[in-house]
Amino acid sequence: MHEFILPPQKLSPFVKRIYEIDIPHPSTFEDNRIIPFGTGTITIVLKGNPRVEDANGVHHFPDYALSGQYFPTFSFDSDIPLLYYGIALKPTATHKLFDIYLADIQNDFLPLDEVIEDEADQIRQEILKTESTENRLRLLTDFMLNKVPDSIKYTHLDVVIDYIYEKKGKLKVLDLCEYEDVSRRYLEKKFNKFIGFTPGQFIRQVRFNFTCAEIAEGNSTVNDILSKFGYYDRSHFMKKFKRYHSDDLSVLTNEDGNLFKTVFSRIMRSESENNFHP
Structure with missing residues (x-):
């Protein structure tokens, strides 16, 4: 259902993971x-x-697209089995690779051929001609390696995003300002321009995502995990969870292999995915 690889070191400043989603039935x-x-x-x-x-x-989703983040959430369906490949980009990568601010495609997507022209159809056709998941993921890795710029500029924004992930969102905006010696106004301007979130929203989202990942992994009790991440009780966490899914946490805790749990049990687990330093 969900296979993935982590990028090689040269690609890791831009890509979190490259993955396959195979849903062998209508969904x-x-x-x-x-x-x-x-x-x-x-x-x-x-x-x-x-x-x-x-x-x-x-609305219909095209054969290929560059998507922004959807806030608060989105869903997809297919009336036949679905197979697609994805490249999860790190927060500032859309700008560094394609000169497109993530904030400008929030809650939206661009057909990929509007971004990279004929290359979009070329890479799709190459993948279609390739049989194994392993080789398809390798093709996408090579495709992205060709997009890496000769020089990489590492900014204040990259530093504080690193720090947010290092702390798993368990910090405040003031901590970022002190850590990088920049003003709150400066950070808010940069986050809004590049990411489309305020620093506080981004911190809270990262904390929520790490919390869900640990719940899905199932190595500790839900209450222990919520306490670890600073949620003072279950109702505090569930108010946020309900915005994205439902009021039923069993989607993360039950034994079935639903896509939501499968993805969450695996994301944010490796240092390379959560480290944005080039």
Whole structure:
């Protein structure tokens, strides 16, 4: 259902992971809820008829797209089996690679051929001609390696994003200002321009995502995990969770292999995915 690889070192400043999602049956919006990760995504559909449901309604998803983060959430469905490949980009990567601010495609997507022209169809056709998941993921890795610029500028924003992930969102905006010796106004301007979140929103989102990942992994009790991440009781956490999924936490705690749990049990687990330093 969900296979992935982590990028090589040269690509790691830009890419969190490259993955395959294979859903071998029709699926509904309720089955496929996605919550924001503060990243952009390149998606290439090989099989299926996906539609996206978001704040703007329901619309068809193209064969390939560069998507921003959806806030608070979005869902997708397909009336036939669905197979697609994704490249999860790190927060500032859309700008560094494609000169597109993540904030400008929030709650939206661009057909990938509007971003990289004929290359979009070329990489999709190459993947279609390739049989194994392993080789398809390797093709996408090579494709992204060709996008890496000769020089990489590492900014105040990259430093504080690193720090937020290092602390798993368990900090305040003032901590960022003190850590990087910049003003709150400066950070707010940069986050809004590049990411589309305020620093506080981004911190809270990262903390929430790490919390969900640990709940899905199931190595500690829910209450212990919530306490670890600073939620003073379950109702405090559930108010946020309900915005993205429902009021039923069993989607993360039950034994079935739903996509929501499968993805969350694996994300944010490796240092390379959560470290944005080049």
